[in-house]
Amino acid sequence: MRPVLIFGASRGVGFLLARLLRQSGIPVFAMLRSEAARADLEAAGVHVLFGDAFSVSELDRACALPQAAFDVVSTLGGRGDDGRFVDDEGNINVIDRAAARDVRRFILVTSIGCGDMAPYRSERAIAAFGAAVDAKTRAEQHLKRTIPSGTAIRPGGLRSEPATGRGILTTDPEMHGFIHRADVADLIARALRDDRTAGRAFAAVDADQARSINLVTPFPLVARGNGHV
Ligand SMILES: NC(=O)c1ccc[n+]([C@@H]2O[C@H](COP(=O)([O-])OP(=O)(O)OC[C@H]3O[C@@H](n4cnc5c(N)ncnc54)[C@H](OP(=O)(O)O)[C@@H]3O)[C@@H](O)[C@H]2O)c1
Secondary structure: OOOEEEEOOOOHHHHHHHHHHHHOOOOEEEEEOOOOOHHHHHHOOOEEEEOOOOOHHHHHHHHHOOOOOEEEEEOOOOEOOOOOEHHHHHHHHHHHHHHOOOEEEEEEEOOOOOHHHHHHOOHHHHHHHHHHHHHHHHHHHHHHHHOOOOEEEEEOEEEOOOOOOOEEEEOOOOOEEEEEHHHHHHHHHHHHOOHHHOOOEEEEEEHHHEEOOOOOOOOOOOOOEOOEO
16 A cells, blocks of 8 residues: 555545545655645545645655655646646656656546547637647656656546546547546546556546547446445
8 A cells, every 4th residue: 555645635636536545545745835625635545745746856856755656646737827827847857757756656637628639629719728738738748758657547528526436547639628636636536546547548528428420439447345445
């Protein structure tokens, strides 16, 4: 049971993942940049430290913390006050600092539309999120070069509703659709345990909210065990 170091655990998918992993007794470290989620995470048994993904030295401190082989999940997204994207620069910093330590699995949460999915983006999606998605693609490319066993998980539109248990991973580049944040957390937790996901990129959508011109073919991800990941 390797510890998991999460970047982006203050809210959304990262927060839900931290709690899910703790329910299975997995040691979790989370780097936050504000106090807001600290109490909730610590109550779940998460080891919290503070730092900013634009700071290489703060990331280095975070990656040194597990003191043994560890896994990383990054759900970082957004822009700094000066307009820089954490989606590329922050994630690239995390990848480099983790690679300098004993990282094993690295899961980078990006977005539908990244990498080989780019040609299938709608004009509307390009106008609304194109720059952030392109930044996430640059982080995916850096992950592939630096940690070849890394995995990119590209969610569709995110909804903050209870898990449906119908989340799927798929390599279909023409996939579109939606997924609940809790289901993305479940898929990440299972992908961490499934070495067949290493070195690959997947879209993550809800099977009942998925749209593609191709037959929907879910990756046969390891099942969740007994109510736990
Ligand atoms: N919204 C969608 O429909 C959608 C669709 C596809 C993919 N995605 C991507 O999926 C991922 C998860 O999304 P989400 O909505 O669950 O989470 P989110 O609200 O986008 O969370 C982003 C996380 O990044 C952290 N962060 C941002 N800049 C940081 C910095 N400089 N240093 C440290 N932490 C920083 C935030 O911390 P703070 O709380 O401190 O700001 C927060 O924990 C994100 O990468 C998102 O872009 C979103």
